[in-house]
Amino acid sequence: MTTQEEAEPVRGMWRQGLEVFSENRLALAGVGLFVLLAGFSFLGPLFYQTDQVHTDLTKVFLTPGTDGHPLGADGVGYDQLGRMMLGGQTSIVVGLAAGLLATVVGTVWGAIAGFAGGWVDAVMMRVVDAMMSIPALFLFMLMASIVTPTVPMLIVIIGAFAWLGPARLVRGEALSLRTREYVMAMRGMGGTGGRAVRRHIIPNAIGTVIVNATFQVADAILYVAYLSFLGLGVPPPAANWGGMLSDGLSDTFSGHWWLLYPPGIAIILIVLAFNFIGDGLRDVFEVRLRRR
């Protein structure tokens, strides 16, 4: 039989996905923005070296543009541009790592609860409900005041709270995928639950998980900012954008705008970037299946 499909070359799933993604301008902008900010933070110090360890009281509150400091200096004499790079490293590393941790833990937890069903599901999901009922910020403050917040510690603290969202999401996905006809068809061939999970449920849930992961990263970056803003972030001389924003805020009325706007704008941009990427990925995973 002749069909129109035969004329078209066979395109792989990833190729098609890439096409859909690249048609979304915002998503491309998100990728560009992320590459730009990551490059700025991690590659920037190679070209623009500054001392971010020793304070220099002669340079306190230098205005931008003076004495080789394009963005001026802060209240203890650190170069602001160099500090933005250092702060970006912490924010991006913690954001990515905590987002990933939350996604992995949440996916596994939710998947097990969803597949198993019954009382296993009930117990596991009540744990999630219980933890969700504790205000996140309160939990963070409590934990941050007990332990010294280093970068790995921040990752664990944020990850320990943020996995609840993905867990619920994946559990719902697993519950609905479990009853799909193709899983039924597989059982009709004599297939087992393990096979259903491996071959059918996980590959079909992966889209949701990946999309959610990007939003988790954006959220984690915001959590770092919250914590640091409340003074519970990484201690000096380490820096991150949230902490810098908090410091800058105390100088608002002194007219030191260069301490306030750069970290604020950087936080907005990186969160936006991840949200755009997430939206683009969502298109990829949804549209492709509907284009019959």
Added chain:
Amino acid sequence: MEVPTQPLLRLRDLSTDIALRRGAVQALDHVNLEVRQGETLGIVGESGSGKTMTVLSIMGLLPTGGRVVGGEILFDGRDLRGLEAQELRRVRGVEMGMVFQDPLTSLNPTMRIGAQVAEPLRVHQGVGKAEARERAIEILRRVGMPRPDKIVDDYPHQLSGGMRQRVVIAMALIRSPRLLIADEPTTALDVTTQRQILELIDDLREEFKMAVILVTHDLGVIAGRADRVAVMYAGRVVETATTAELFRAPRHRYTEALMRALPESAESGRLYSIPGLPPDLSRPLTGCRFAPRCGFATDECRTTDVTLTGDAHAFACLHPVTDRATIAPSAAREPSASGAAKPILTVRDLVKEYDAGGAGLRRTAARVSAVAGVSFEVKAGETLGIVGESGCGKSTVGRLVAGLEPPTSGEIVVDGADVTTLDRAARHRMHRQVQLMFQDSYAAMNPRMRIDSILTEPLEIQRVGDSGARRARVSELLDQVGLPRRALERYPHEFSGGQLQRIGLARSLALRPRLIVADEPVSALDVSVQAQVLNLMRDLQRDLGLSYVFISHDLSVVDYMADRIGVMYLGKLVEVGPAHQVVRAARHPYTQALLDAVPTPDPGRTADAGSAIRGELPSAVNPPTGCRFRTRCPLAQDVCATEPPLAGGTHQVACHFPLRQEAAAGA
């Protein structure tokens, strides 16, 4: 009936495009139609023929990207395309009414019936709340709703499908429109309900002196209800005539092919199937659009633009049918299984009950009795058809036989071994014997797996052969179902419905099963494609010696496919016997009612109004005692409160008052 000369609605060269990601689909191409007041125009065609797009263009409800690009929509002499938005809204809202296919999705689940029915009044005429309620009750009474004063305060989910469709019709009628458009109004309903709804639309048309446009894919529905018919194919009207004329002497080759593809017109045990698929409308097309699939096409057909010619009976065909087409009742199928063949499947007293929402605290003893003591046999090489309306438990029987669910009680003996008592390993092996074929193969295939992996999966699960042997088997399967090898690298969404059904069949054949349970395998397909799949299933049965349990709501399809037919009603088998006897000499009153309700593509045959069953299917939570059909049966008497056994020789019936005696054996 006097027919005014001026048509109420006239479409002149209507063209509609739908924009895609790349390019556009030319959904309608110069469509010309007209409907007069008091007349029913049937628009018939397969999916993608543009029949729904036509009515959506009229109603201004085109999907995103859809746009009328040319022509006129003359309603009462005025072109709707030239009207101002305000007036257009009034014309479409007040003078036209529309009934959609799925009554559940066309009702808002959070609004009470009364409020929904009266919404157009409140929007367009500013009627007050109390009056709107009165009018809603009034209109619900006129569409035959029992106890309308109570129903107005119900929500849609509290009503059955047929009742919901009545509500949708009431909603369309409350403004007394002059034109009623019904788009596949009964496709989602059972045949007995379908008959009630079609009769209702007919009655209302006369009462309200409306024009009706009835859109459907079902030639049978059109035959009984429309005054004139327009046949559409690939965005064009290819033939239009009075119903009697069209069915007596179709002229266009497509119309003729469509009629010959109906299971009712099967001659010599084989269906005529139209080769190929409808054309892709997103590409420029020249000539007659049916030419690539037409056996009579010449070069002229492929190059010249064939237009609709003729007055009363117009058709767009250069080589029209000249001899008379006949729809002869299908010849009785020669029994393919000899009486002595060993049964491959024996089902005894099968029972399946489900907990009815027994979650949480309300764990009362409410049980849904889905299958209540069903017994039957399938012999090697035989097809047993199971028919019944939705909710009768036919699909549950299929799932139980295929081993997807354990029965509550009863025996399922496959090839001499009772499946319900087998240990795990033996049950695992049993799946090689029995395989399932689904209604919607797209849903039954993992969208992220290539056809290659989909066809290999059963072999992997059952550990059949090594990877080389599996590859060879998969290629062999594709040959058997007539698909090219290239299909292996593709994903399910790249195939059409008919092709997916072939792939589904190939997958069920992978393990070389002896029995295939096919659950509504062609219900989602168009007539021409349905014929291809049915023929394929029969060819494979003959070549491979398969047995089928063929589950369907469509009696004509089952009649074509099955050697024996079992009729189910509310979890019970009420009649079982040789196919030709069950269909032509039914013994159970329910079977007879079901047969009478099936619309036949023969406008001369009018259904006997007396035999129609009324009322609704009782709930399976508390089924009637005794004979479960007695609450709706015209013959029911006191004795029916005791359960009748399934009795008889080859043609068994479970009824105290069977309609006729069993025909002599071998008849």
